[in-house]
Amino acid sequence: MNDFPHLFAPLQVGRTTLRNRMVMGAMHTRLETLDRPVERLAAFYSARAKGEIGLILTGGYSPTPEGVIEAGAPLLNSVGQLHEHRAVVDAVHGYGGRIVLQILHAGRYAKVPNCVAPSAGKARINAFSPRVLSTAEVWETVAAYAWTAQLAKAAGYDGVEIMGSEGYLINEFAAARTNQRTDEFGGDFDARVRFPLEIVRAVRERVGADMMLVYRISAVDLVEGGMSGRETAGFARRIEVAGADVINTGIGWHEASVPTIAASVPRAAWAFAVGNVKRAVSIPVIASNRINTPDVAEDLIASGIADLVSMARPLLADPDFAMKTRLGIVDEISPCIACNQACLDHIFTERTATCLVNPRAGHEIEFAPTRADPAKRIAVVGAGPAGMAFAINASQRGHRITLFEAAQEPGGQLNMAKVAPGKSEFDGLLRYFRTMLKKTGVDVRLGHAASAQELASGGFAEIVLATGVVPRKPAFDGVDHPKVLSYVDVLLHRVAVGERVAIIGAGGIGFDVADFLVADHADDSRDVAAFQKTWGVDGTHSTQGGIVDAVRDPARRRTVYMLQRKPAPLGRRLGKSTGWILKTRLRNAGVQMIGGAAYERVDDRGFHYWIGDEPFTLEVDNVVLCAGQLSNRSLHQQLRDRGINATLIGGADVASELDAIRAIDQATRLAVAI
Numbered sequence: 235m236n237d238f239p240h241l242f243a244p245l246q247v248g249r250t251t252l253r254n255r256m257v258m259g260a261m262h263t264r265l266e267t268l269d270r271p272v273e274r275l276a277a278f279y280s281a282r283a284k285g286e287i288g289l290i291l292t293g294g295y296s297p298t299p300e301g302v303i304e305a306g307a308p309l310l311n312s313v314g315q316l317h318e319h320r321a322v323v324d325a326v327h328g329y330g331g332r333i334v335l336q337i338l339h340a341g342r343y344a345k346v347p348n349c350v351a352p353s354a355g356k357a358r359i360n361a362f363s364p365r366v367l368s369t370a371e372v373w374e375t376v377a378a379y380a381w382t383a384q385l386a387k388a389a390g391y392d393g394v395e396i397m398g399s400e401g402y403l404i405n406e407f408a409a410a411r412t413n414q415r416t417d418e419f420g421g422d423f424d425a426r427v428r429f430p431l432e433i434v435r436a437v438r439e440r441v442g443a444d445m446m447l448v449y450r451i452s453a454v455d456l457v458e459g460g461m462s463g464r465e466t467a468g469f470a471r472r473i474e475v476a477g478a479d480v481i482n483t484g485i486g487w488h489e490a491s492v493p494t495i496a497a498s499v500p501r502a503a504w505a506f507a508v509g510n511v512k513r514a515v516s517i518p519v520i521a522s523n524r525i526n527t528p529d530v531a532e533d534l535i536a537s538g539i540a541d542l543v544s545m546a547r548p549l550l551a552d553p554d555f556a557m558k559t560r561l562g563i564v565d566e567i568s569p570c571i572a573c574n575q576a577c578l579d580h581i582f583t584e585r586t587a588t589c590l591v592n593p594r595a596g597h598e599i600e601f602a603p604t605r606a607d608p609a610k611r612i613a614v615v616g617a618g619p620a621g622m623a624f625a626i627n628a629s630q631r632g633h634r635i636t637l638f639e640a641a642q643e644p645g646g647q648l649n650m651a652k653v654a655p656g657k658s659e660f661d662g663l664l665r666y667f668r669t670m671l672k673k674t675g676v677d678v679r680l681g682h683a684a685s686a687q688e689l690a691s692g693g694f695a696e697i698v699l700a701t702g703v704v705p706r707k708p709a710f711d712g713v714d715h716p717k718v719l720s721y722v723d724v725l726l727h728r729v730a731v732g733e734r735v736a737i738i739g740a741g742g743i744g745f746d747v748a749d750f751l752v753a754d755h756a757d758d759s760r761d762v763a764a765f766q767k768t769w770g771v772d773g774t775h776s777t778q779g780g781i782v783d784a785v786r787d788p789a790r791r792r793t794v795y796m797l798q799r800k801p802a803p804l805g806r807r808l809g810k811s812t813g814w815i816l817k818t819r820l821r822n823a824g825v826q827m828i829g830g831a832a833y834e835r836v837d838d839r840g841f842h843y844w845i846g847d848e849p850f851t852l853e854v855d856n857v858v859l860c861a862g863q864l865s866n867r868s869l870h871q872q873l874r875d876r877g878i879n880a881t882l883i884g885g886a887d888v889a890s891e892l893d894a895i896r897a898i899d900q901a902t903r904l905a906v907a908i
Contacts, residue, residue, distance in 0.1 A: 236560065236562070237528075237532075237562060238528050238531075238532045238559055238560075240255065240532055240535040240536045241254055241255050241256060241528065241531055241532050241535065241543075241559065242254045242255070242559075242560060243255065245288075245518060245541060245542065247289075247446055247479050247480050247518055248393075248443070248444075248445075248446045248447065248479035248480075249443065249444050249446075250332060250392055250393065250446045250479075252288040252289050252332060252542075253286070253288050253330070254286070254287075254288040254556060254560075255288060255531075255535055255541065255542045255543060256287050256288045256289075256531065256542070256543060256545065256555070256556045256559075257287070257288060257289045257290075257291065257482075257520055257542050257543065257544040257545070258282050258287045258289070258290045258291060258544075258545065258546065258549045259291055259482075259522055259544035259545060259546035259549075260291040260292060260293055260294060260336040260338075260395065260397070260450075260546065261293055261546045261547070261550075261577070261587065262293045262294065262303060262307070262581050262587070263275075263278065263293055263581075263586060263587040263596055264307075264580075264581060264584075264585070264586040264587060265278060265586055265587075265596055266306075266307075266308055267306060267586065268586060270599065271318075272318045272321050272322065273321075273599055274596070274597075274598070274599055275322050276321050276322045276324075276325035276326075277325070277598035277599050278595075278596060278598055279292070279322055279325065279326050279331075279333060280322075280325035280326050280328065280329055280331070281553040281598050282331070282549050282553045283325075283326040283327075283328075283329035283330065283331025283333070284329040284331075284553070284554075285549075285552075285553040285554035285555060285556055285557045285558075286330075286554075286556040286557040286560060287331065287549060287553075287555070287556045288332070288542070288556065289331075289332045289333075289334065289392075289542070290326060290331055290332065290333040290334065291333075291334050291336050291395050291448070291482075291544070292322075292333065292334065292335050292336050293308060293336065294308065294336045294337070294338025294340075294397055295308040295309060295310040295335060295336065295337060295338065295382065296308065296309045296310075296311075296337075296338060296339055296340065296344075297309075297310070297311060297337055297339060297375070297378035297379045297381065297382040298311065298339065298375060298378045299311075299348075300344060300346060300348045300349055300350050301338070301339030301340050301341070301344055301350075301375075301403065302340065302344055302346060303338070303340045303343070303344060303345065304344070304345040304346065305345070305346055310335070310337075310382050310385055310386065311378065311381065311382060311385070312385075313385065313388070315385070316385065316388055316389045319335070319385075319386070319389035319390075319391070320389050320390055323389055323390040323391055324390070327390070332392045332393075332446075333391055333392055334391060334392055334393040334394060334395050334446060334448055335382075335386040335389075335391045335393075335394050335395070336394070336395040336397055336450075337379055337382050337383065337386075337394055337395065337396055337397060338397035338402060339375065339379075339397075339402060339403040339404070340402050340403065341364070341401075341402050341403030341404075341405075341406045342355070342356065342357045342360060342364040342403075342406060342412070343357055343359065343360055343401060343402055343488060344360075344362070344364075345360055345361070345362065346362065347362055348365065349362050349363075349364045349365070350364050350365050350366070350367050350371070350403075351364035351365075351366060351367070351403070351406055351412065352366070352367060352372075352403075352406050352407045352412060352413045352414075352415055352419065352420065352429075353366055353406075353412060353413055353414040353415055353420070354366055354414075355412065357401070357489055358489055359488055359489050369417045369418070369419070372417075372419050372429060373432075375403075376429070376432045376433050376436050377436065379396065379433045379436060379437055380433075380436040380437050380439070380440040381440075382394075383437040383440055383441050383445075384440045384441060386441075387441045387442075387445050391445075392445070392446055393445050393446025393447060393448060393479070394437060394441070394445070394446075394447060394448070395448035395449070395450055395482060396430070396433055396434060396437065396447070396448070396449045396450065396478075397450050397484075398430050398449060398450050398451055398452065398484075399450045399451060399452040399453075399482075399483075399484025399485075400452065400484050400486070400487060400488055401452075401455075401457070401487030401488050401489060401490075404429065404430045404433070405452050405455070405487065407419060407420075407426055407427075407428075407429040407430065408426050408427050408429075408430060408452070408461060408469065409426070409455060409457075409459055409460050409461060410426065410459045410778075411457060411458060411459025411460060411779075412459075413426050423465055423468075427469050427472065430449075430469075430473070431472055431473070431476045434447065434449060434473060434476040434477050434478055435476050435477060437477070438476070438477030438478075439477075446479050446480070447477060447478050447479050447480075448478065448479065448480050448481070448482050448520075449473045449478040449480075449481050449482065450481075450482040450483070450484050451466065451469065451470055451473065451481055451482070451483060451484065451511060452466070452484050452485075452486075452487070453466060453483035453484065453485055453504065453507035453508055453510065453511050454466070454485060454486065454504065454507040454771075454775060454779075454780035455486065455487055455490070455779045455780060456485070456486035456487060456490035456491075456492045456494070456771070456779060456780055456781055457486075457487045457489065457490050457779045457781070458778065458779055458781065459778060459779060460487070460778055460779030460780065460781075461778070461779070462775065462776060462777060462778050462779075462780075463507070463510045463774070463775025463776060463780065464776075466507075466510060466511065466514075466775070467510055467511065467513070467514035468514070470511045470514045470515050471514050471515055473515075474515045474516065474517050478517060479517060479518075480517055480518045480519070480520060480541075480542070481511060481515060481517060481518075481519050481520070482519075482520040482522065482544060483504070483507065483508045483511055483519065483520060483521060483522050483523075483540075483544075484522065484523075485504045485507065485522065485523045491818075492769045492770065492771060492781065493769065493812075493815045494523055494524075495523050495524060495547075495572065495574070495578075496572055496574060496656070496811065496812045496815055497571060497572035497573060497574075497656050497657055497658070497659045497759060497812075498655070498656030498758075498759045498765075498812075498815055498819075499523070499524050499572070499759065499765065500524065500758075500759055500760055500761060500762045500765050501524050501525065501526065501527070501530050502521070502524060502525060502530050502533070502534060502762075503523070503524055503762050503765055503766075504521075504522075504523050504524070505521065505534060505539050506773050506774075506775060507775060507780065508521040508522075508534075508539055508540050509538075509539045509540075510775055512538070512539060512540055512541075518541035518542060519540050519541055519542075520540060520541070520542040520543065520544045521534045521539060521540035521542070521543050521544065522543075522544040522546075524572065525543050525544070525545050525548070526545065526547070526548045526551075526569060526570045526572065526659075527564075527567075527569070527662075528555075528559040528564050528567075530543075531543040531545070545570075547570045547572065547574075547577055547589070548569070548570040550570065550577055550587070550588070550589040550592060550595040550596075551567075551568045551569060551570040551571075551589050551591050551592050551595070552567050552568040552569070552570075552592060553595075554567075555567055565665065565666070565669045566666070566669060566670065566673065567666070568591050568592050568666055569591065569659065569662040569663055569665075569666055570589075570591070570659075571590070571591065571657075571659035571660055571662065571663050572659055573590055573657075573659075573809075573812075574809060574811045574812050575590050575809055575894070575895055576588045576589050576590045576593075576895045577589060578810070578811040579809045579810045579811050579812075582810040582811055583810055588895075588899075590894055590895045590898060591663060591666075591898065593895075593898055593899035593902045593903070594902070601902075601906055604631065604906070605631055605632050606628075606631040606632040606633050606908075607632075609631075609632040609633050609634060610633050610634070610695035610696055610908070611633075611634045611636070611693060611694050611695050611696075612628060612633050612634070612635050612636070612694060612695065612696040612697070612698060612908070613635075613636050613638065613684065613689055613692060613694040613696070613697045613698070614628075614635060614636070614637045614638070614698045614700060615638045615684045615689070615697070615698070615699050615700065615701055615869060616638070616639065616646065616699065616700035616701045616702055616884070616886065617637055617638075617639035617641075617644035617645065617646065617678065617680070617700075618644075618645065618646020618647055618648065618700055618702050618884060618885070618897075619645075619646060619647070619648055619663075619667075619884065619894050619897055619898050619901075620700040620702075620883045620884025620885070620886075620897040620898060620900065620901040621637060621639075621646070621698070621700030621883075621884065621901070622637070622644060622667040622671060623667075623897075623898045623901040623902055623905070624698055624700065624883060624901035624902070624904060624905045625637045625671060625674075625676045625905075626667070626670045626671060626674050626676065626905075627901070627902050627905035627906065628905040628908060629674035629675060629676050630674055631905065631906070633905075633908070634677075635674075635676045635677065636676075636677045636679065636692075636694070637671070637676050637677065637678045637679065638679050638682050638683070638684035639678070639679065639680050639681075639682065640681070640682065640683035641680065641681070642680055642681045643680065644664070644667065644668065644671070644678070644680065645664050645667070646702050647702065647703075647885070647894075648660050648663065648664055648894075649664070649726060650721070650722070650725035650726050650746075651746070652664065653725055653750065654725070654746040654747075654749060654750050655749050655750060655753045655757045655758075655759065655819075656749070656757065656759045656815075656816075657746070658757060658759060658760065684869070686869060686872035686873050686875075686876060686878075689873065689878070689880075690873070690876055690878055696881070696908060697873065697878065697879070697880040697881070698880065698881050698883060698904070699867075699869060699870050699873075699880050699881065699882050699883070699886050700883050700884045700885075700886055700897075700901070701866040701867070701868075701869055701870070701885075701886040702866050702884065702885045702886055703863035703864060703865055703866055703885040703886070703889045704863065704864050704866050705720045705721060705722060705859060705861075705862075705863055705864075706859075706861050706862040706863055706864050707720075707859065707861070708738065708833060708859065708861045710833040710834060710835055710836070711834065711835035711836070712835040712836030712837050713836065713859075715836040715837065715838075715857075717836055717838075717840075717854070717855065717856050717857050718836055718856070718857045718858075718859060719731065719856055719857070719858050719859070720858070720859045721743050721744075721746075721747050721858060721859065721860045723858075724747055724750065724751070724858055725746070725747065725750060731751060731792075731855070731856050731858070732792075732854070732855020732856045733792050733793065733855060734792070734793045734852075734853065734854040734855050734856075735751055735792055735793070735794050735795070735854055735855065735856050735857070735858060736794075736795045736796075736797060736840070736841040736852045736854045736856075736857045736858070737751075737794065737795065737796045737797065737857075737858045737860055738797055738833065738841075738857060738858065738859050738860060738861050739797075739798060739859065739860035739861040739862065740796050740797070740798040740804040740805060740827070740829075740860075741807060741860065741862065742807070742808060743860045744796060744798075744860035745796075745805060745808060745816050745817075745820065747858055747860055748794050748796055748820055748825050749816060749819060749820060751791075751792050751794055751858075752791055752792055752794055752819075752820065752823035752824075752825060753791070753823075767784070767785045768784060768785070768786075769784055770782050770783055770784035770785075786822055791823075793824070794820075794823075794824075794825045794826070795825070795826045795827075795828060795852055795854070796820075796825060796826070796827045796828065797828045797829075797831040797833075797841075797843065798828075798829055798830075798831065799830070799831060799832065799833070800829060800830065801829050801830030802829060803827075803829060804817075804827040804828075804829055805817050805827075828843075828845075830845050830846075831843040831844070831845055831850075832844040832845070834849070836857050839851060839853060840852050840853040840854045840857075841854055841857050862889070863885065863889040863890075864889055865882075865885060865886050865887065865888070865889040866885070866886055867882065867886060870882060870886070881904065883897065883900050883901050883904060884897035884900065884901060885897060887900065
């Protein structure tokens with residue numbers, strides 16, 4: 235008997251039958267900017283169809299040139315483009331999948347000079363100010379949506395999704411904060427929602443009853459002047475009457491000051507907003523955001539909160555998510571850890587999306603599956619993320635792998651990452667690695683520090699060193715004082731830390747240590763009520779936008795100072811989509827950030843430093859060193875001295891900022907090539 239009966243119950247959506255209730259949510263990948271874009275998109279989506287996902291929603295295609303997310307972003311407004319789309323659709327249908335084209339007009343979020351909006355006012359996340367659409371242009375935009383939908387039907391798509399969430403154009407019309415129009419598309423609530431209703435009606439009339447019509451509603455706006463829960467429910471009912479077959483739920487505008495999909499957000503945190511929509515309509519409703527395990531997905535459907543679940547990033551992490559769930563091998567699902575580092579952060583910094591835990595995502599055509607010929611005996615030293623990724627991938631190709639790890643447990647730096655607040659998902663990644671090491675037959679030798687002699691005489695055809703990093707010790711007086719600890723002492727060995735602490739270094743590790751210390755091990759990423767309180771989310775959804783004043787904990791657990799040598803603001807190199815969350819938490823906890831510090835010494839009194847010509851002293855109990863890392867290459871040098879070649883990967887190759895994306899990608903590519 236399947237452990238997830240609700241997830242695998244077929245569902246009739248309009249006149250289309252879906253094989254299960256799991257949906258691949260829309261995401262911008264930027265794959266269209268690479269070489270062989272059609273081949274890449276076809277491989278990307280068909281891999282998820284092969285993995286048995288019930289429904290695929292493509293990334294957004296604008297109906298008009300001024301509505302693209304950015305210059306060169308996807309646009310569908312010409313018959314001449316259909317052959318490209320048919321290649322993608324045919325690839326998905328070849329594996330029995332269903333695929334829906336999302337139609338997205340970015341409105342004032344469009345990063346193009348000619349962006350448009352319902353009313354004047356530049357979005358704070360865009361450098362361009364929008365031009366206000368005339369009434370005639372609004373009607374032309376409605377017609378453009380219908381034309382794009384007609385093209386999607388001609389290309390063979392199973393349906394279209396009208397993107398009405400996340401603060402894009404349709405959302406801008408519906409919300410009072412961005413709609414101050416005085417024509418028939420502005421004013422009271424009825425007038426503000428006319429634009430999306432006209433779009434749904436026009437699309438339904440153009441594509442007929444056979445094609446699936448999905449509408450993505452903003453279930454909760456999380457911005458001042460957004461819709462209330464009552465308004466959202468009423469709007470959802472009107473969308474159903476206008477002709478939608480299913481309603482998908484989006485959460486928050488992109489300019490909201492509330493995290494929505496980062497790991498610091500509890501799983502299924504937005505069920506209250508999804509349930510509000512579900513209770514208002516009789517058509518199926520899709521839940522979204524922070525749903526990354528079969529258990530969470532099953533519970534949302536079983537409880538009646540939703541009929542389907544949308545998982546975007548989890549399908550980057552593992553295209554076979556649905557198939558593995560059906561087969562009952564959920565422990566073999568490569569988990570989405572909601573880090574955003576290789577997906578959203580890449581998109582926000584003009585790179586293509588991929589996945590930290592699955593570098594094949596978006597690069598499927600570069601990883602053709604092949605068996606090793608000949609199979610080799612390979613030694614891997616170091617069971618951190620790079621070493622484990624290499625060992626698993628190489629073993630899957632038929633190589634015989636021996637993995638040496640000096641510690642008593644695998645994981646390396648992941649064992650520190652998982653204890654930082656908001657990073658508990660890393661624990662799931664460790665479980666996955668342990669499962670796959672066992673399944674692929676890797677000979678794992680824990681508590682075993684491999685020596686150069688052992689490796690030289692072991693009969694290995696290849697030696698791969700993933701020996702990681704060691705903390706860098708800065709050069710100033712008193713660096714060996716008893717007050718001084720390293721980040722390893724704090725996060726891994728759990729050495730007791732005093733009430734007043736100075737942290738030296740403001741990279742990612744420094745910020746994680748600061749968060750760990752001020753949180754005192756509390757973690758609201760596991761508690762929906764605590765998360766709502768911390769971030770000012772109205773769980774009753776009775777307020778406009780679903781936000782209230784945040785409630786801060788007045789008790790400061792520790793006094794923490796962060797220092798860096800550079801005079802620039804601290805935290806500039808943190809993740810684009812998550813760094814602001816961490817900085818906000820630390821600021822609310824009273825962490826003092828000091829840039830431009832010249833370190834002098836540590837003594838019994840505390841930490842002494844200079845800013846310019848002025849000396850300062852922090853009277854602290856401990857000083858925690860987070861001043862970077864150095865590659866651990868001692869074993870590599872010993873092997874070289876013996877004339878033995880070995881390949882460095884991960885931190886042993888490049889230590890900068892413990893880049894797990896680069897480490898796992900490098901390890902995976904080497905395993906495929908060797």
